[in-house]
Amino acid sequence: MKTSAYAKSLEALEARVRVELELMNHPSTPWVPARQHASGAPVYDVAIIGGGQSGLSILFALGLENVTNIVALDRNPAGREGPWMTYARMNLLRTNKNVTGPALGFPSLTPRAWYTAKHSPESWDALERFSRLEWQEYLDWYRRVLDLPVQNETEAGPLEPEHPDKADSLIRIPLKATGPSGQTGVIYAREVVLANGLEGCGKWHIPEVISGNLPSDRYVQANTEFDFDALRAKRVTVVGANASGFDAAAVALENGASRVDLLVRRPEIPKINAHRPLDTNTWHRHFADLDSATRWRLMVHIMRNNQPPPQDTFDRARNLPGFRMHEDFAIQTIRLEDDGIAIRSAKGDTLQADFVIAATGFICDFKLRVETSAIAQHIALWRDRYAPPAETDWEPMGTYPWLEGGFAFQEKEPGAAPWLHHIYCYSLGTKPSLGLTGGSASSIRFAVPRLIQDVSRQLFLDDEAHHTTALHGHDGIDLTL
Numbered sequence: 001m002k003t004s005a006y007a008k009s010l011e012a013l014e015a016r017v018r019v020e021l022e023l024m025n026h027p028s029t030p031w032v033p034a035r036q037h038a039s040g041a042p043v044y045d046v047a048i049i050g051g052g053q054s055g056l057s058i059l060f061a062l063g064l065e066n067v068t069n070i071v072a073l074d075r076n077p078a079g080r081e082g083p084w085m086t087y088a089r090m091n092l093l094r095t096n097k098n099v100t101g102p103a104l105g106f107p108s109l110t111p112r113a114w115y116t117a118k119h120s121p122e123s124w125d126a127l128e129r130f131s132r133l134e135w136q137e138y139l140d141w142y143r144r145v146l147d148l149p150v151q152n153e154t155e156a157g158p159l160e161p162e163h164p165d166k167a168d169s170l171i172r173i174p175l176k177a178t179g180p181s182g183q184t185g186v187i188y189a190r191e192v193v194l195a196n197g198l199e200g201c202g203k204w205h206i207p208e209v210i211s212g213n214l215p216s217d218r219y220v221q222a223n224t225e226f227d228f229d230a231l232r233a234k235r236v237t238v239v240g241a242n243a244s245g246f247d248a249a250a251v252a253l254e255n256g257a258s259r260v261d262l263l264v265r266r267p268e269i270p271k272i273n274a275h276r277p278l279d280t281n282t283w284h285r286h287f288a289d290l291d292s293a294t295r296w297r298l299m300v301h302i303m304r305n306n307q308p309p310p311q312d313t314f315d316r317a318r319n320l321p322g323f324r325m326h327e328d329f330a331i332q333t334i335r336l337e338d339d340g341i342a343i344r345s346a347k348g349d350t351l352q353a354d355f356v357i358a359a360t361g362f363i364c365d366f367k368l369r370v371e372t373s374a375i376a377q378h379i380a381l382w383r384d385r386y387a388p389p390a391e392t393d394w395e396p397m398g399t400y401p402w403l404e405g406g407f408a409f410q411e412k413e414p415g416a417a418p419w420l421h422h423i424y425c426y427s428l429g430t431k432p433s434l435g436l437t438g439g440s441a442s443s444i445r446f447a448v449p450r451l452i453q454d455v456s457r458q459l460f461l462d463d464e465a466h467h468t469t470a471l472h473g474h475d476g477i478d479l480t481l
């Protein structure tokens with residue numbers, strides 16, 4: 001495109017957004033009949049738990065479908081949803097800068113349109129990848145320009161059905177204020193989407209060998225907000241060779257840690273990103289079309305081999321004095337001794353540290369989350385539905401939810417929770433069932449339309465009688481003589 005064709009300011013871009021929305025605004029009639037609750041509590045057609053990039057995209061997509069009685073709830077303050085301004089520490093996103101993210105087919109809403117309008121086409125050409133700070137700024141702009149209904153500082157859960165024996169039960173959502181602008185009380189929703197983050201099917205993990213042997217002031221999970229000033233002059237050990245581990249190592253050293261030892265359990269740090277092939281139309285669109293055995297086999301391969309940190313993340317840590325990486329260091333014991341924490345590997349290598357950062361991923365367990373704690377026992381998991389052959393057995397993946405082509409949870413025991421399909425899983429828990437769908441910037445374009453199709457279909461079918469009666473009874477006159 002000629003550089004002169006780009007919007008030259010954010011005001012100009014926002015005017016274009018308004019024009020594009022107007023051009024695409026047909027049909028434009030809200031179609032979901034309103035429901036009341038006897039208590040007077042609000043009843044939403046769709047409530048979304050999480051106001052990060054997923055929650056925002058889903059709100060926008062529902063609006064485009066004229067489903068307008070909607071809300072997203074986020075426990076964090078506005079502008080601090082998700083990892084970017086809270087616990088993420090990388091300078092640049094891993095994602096390719098050309099990602100269309102939450103634009104959902106609207107050119108003026110793309111990250112590129114925003115960046116180019118804010119800076120210039122030349123700055124875009126010079127950009128390597130988005131910084132996490134500018135990515136959050138872009139998301140804030142997207143939310144503002146689309147006027148999306150997010151209720152911040154409000155924690156949602158535990159979810160429960162209002163009528164546990166009814167398939168069309170409303171879902172009850174207790175709210176708790178986590179800040180001055182938060183909301184309390186109870187709301188109801190016909191459909192609930194859990195867009196509650198990468199770890200939304202469980203929690204960030206700290207291995208027992210660490211949590212069971214150290215006092216809690218001697219360790220932290222890497223994906224936690226934490227004051228790195230506290231590590232000044234300290235010896236830090238980072239456990240785990242993922243991107244968060246390298247970021248934590250770099251920030252610890254940048255904040256004055258005397259040394260950082262980063263432990264890699266594998267014989268060598270992975271150099272190939274097994275997830276990379278997933279970021280293509282092939283796999284975004286069609287992973288879910290494969291049979292269970294193939295999906296299981298492929299996803300075990302991908303998740304076991306995982307991904308190395310991005311090159312710049314690795315270099316940032318490696319180039320700092322005091323950084324050491326130890327491959328083939330599987331922790332066997334950790335002990336608090338007089339002169340600090342003694343760490344011993346299975347091979348007999350030893351290290352001393354003052355503080356441990358666990359960059360050790362997350363576990364999938366719906367019981368551990370406030371949203372799903374009261375319904376976890378009803379959610380079908382892979383281990384309930386699929387028995388892998390011994391050579392591809394991998395216990396952690398059996399804990400992921402079993403989804404059937406869409407995002408709605410499936411009942412563990414058919415008939416025991418007939419309302420469960422009104423709750424949709426849009427976290428990384430979708431991975432073995434649907435591929436790289438819930439969450440990441442590059443999958444939004446593929447995943448959100450799929451989710452919206454499911455949600456809209458459910459809203460329609462539950463009101464089938466209303467819609468068919470209205471259609472039969474339609475008596476508007478098109479022709480007068």
Ligand SMILES: Cc1cc2nc3c(=O)[nH]c(=O)nc-3n(C[C@H](O)[C@H](O)[C@H](O)COP(=O)(O)OP(=O)(O)OC[C@H]3O[C@@H](n4cnc5c(N)ncnc54)[C@H](O)[C@@H]3O)c2cc1C
Binds near residue numbers: 440441
């Ligand atoms: C260190 C790090 C780096 C990453 N880098 C990239 C990257 O480069 N590219 C990429 O595409 N992805 C990256 N990811 C993955 C990233 O988390 C997701 O792509 C993105 O944040 C997903 O958006 P989301 O809206 O699904 O979840 P989030 O952004 O995590 O938002 C979820 C929101 O849900 C809220 N929430 C959760 N539970 C509740 C509750 N009960 N009540 C109310 N609110 C709740 C949280 O407060 C949070 O704001 C990275 C993740 C991490 C941890």
